[in-house]
Amino acid sequence: MTRRNDKLRQRQARGARQQAISFGFDETLLDDTVAHDEPQDAVPSPTSTVGEGNAWTLQFASFGSGSSGNCAFLGVAGQGVLIDAGVTPDKVFPELARNGIRPADVKGIVLTHDHADHVRYAYKMVRTYRHLRIYCTPKLMRGILTLHKVSRRIQDCQEAIFKEIPFKLGGMRFTAFETSHDAFDNMGFFIEAGDHRFVVATDMGVITDRARHYMSQATCLMIESNYDRHMLDTGTYPEYLKARVRGPKGHLDNEVAAQFVGEQYHEGLRHIFLCHLSNDNNTPELALGAMRRSLEGRGLSVGDASNAVEQRARDVQLYALPRYDTSTWFLI
Secondary structure, eight states: OHHHHHHHHHHHHHHHHHHHHHHOOOGGGHHHHOOOSOGGGSOOOTTOEETTEETTOEEEEEEEOSTTOOEEEEEETTEEEEEOOOSOHHHHHHHHHHTTOOGGGEEEEEOSBOSHHHHTTHHHHHHHSTTOOEEEOHHHHHHHHHHSOOOGGGGGGEEEOOTTOOEEETTEEEEEEEOOOSSSSBEEEEEEETTEEEEEEOSOSSOOHHHHHHHTTOSEEEEEOOBOHHHHHHSSSOHHHHHHHHSTTSOOBHHHHHHHHHHHOOTTOOEEEEEOOOSSSOOHHHHHHHHHHHHHTTTOOEEOSSOOGGGTTSSEEEEEOOSSSOOOOEEO
């Protein structure tokens, strides 16, 4: 009887997985639907500690943000994940090591879309560090194989994910959501760890309804602020490229990003990271200025994310991720 019951439970679990993929995610199926981590990577108990900090303290840094290459680290409780793989591992992993993070502490790579500045070094990373897996949708993987000269063996390193179906990785829960860009497949990530809701929203021409749904819940928001409209209009880009950047599958300009954040601001939003600033059509000063004006227009005080004593009490912290350099390391 016990063996028969075990077989019945196995059939029910398989059916639940198929239903979750076909019809959307059911919160009660989280553990059975997608469980990519080994047991030691499970989400930590809120009462556990690492060093002197709470287990839910997020560690975040960017190693490059822009069309030259994108890669960031987000971690909690001694483990973490790389977001995109457009920066050489020869830079990324020494930077991690300098901050006490071993290669084994990196549990995977999640990809936002298949453009080269986000995936260029994905295969090199998984070949060098054999424990790493690439977490992306099947459609995104097809885009990598179609657009780039890369070994088809990269497919052997993939863990398939699906939009709107959460999965656990590196002590956090990820939900991919649809964004509007001109790649094969495009997504942002809604990342949960304790009370933190870290949202990655890069490379998008417009803010879709699903993106708005997730971004409006963020306690930490990494949002594209790609170009200044005047600089783009009067710059040297050919007209077809200007039209692509401005289009609904292109990039966000400073004012659109700033207006969105100003309208959606809530008391839980504590950190805003501006990403993917154009080298030719933007400056950090312009991007930060637009966002600061929008927030201050709501009556908010805006800090510079420096952790200086006089900045800590501000309503929200604002920081532009450097294009080529490693950012400040943030403990949130």
